[in-house]
C-alpha cells in the first residue's frame with residue numbers, strides 16, 4: 001500500500017517561502033494537504049525538515065477549497 005501512495009511533487013522554488021530571517025513556509029499546491037490536519041500550509045525551522053515532511057506527511061486532498069481552485 002505505501003508503494004502506491006502518491007508522493008507530493010515538491011518544488012522548492014514554487015512551494016517554499018522564507019519565514020522571516022530563518023525558517024521556511026511550505027505552501028502546498030491545490031489537491032494536497034497534510035495528513036494529520038486539514039491544512040495546506042506549514043512552517044519549518046530547516047529546509048531538511050521541510051523536505052522530509054513533504055515526502056512523508058503530505059497526502060492527496062479533495063476538500064472544498066482544493067476542488068474549487070483546481
Ligand SMILES: [Zn+2]
Nearest residue numbers: 033061063066
Ligand atoms: Zn484541500
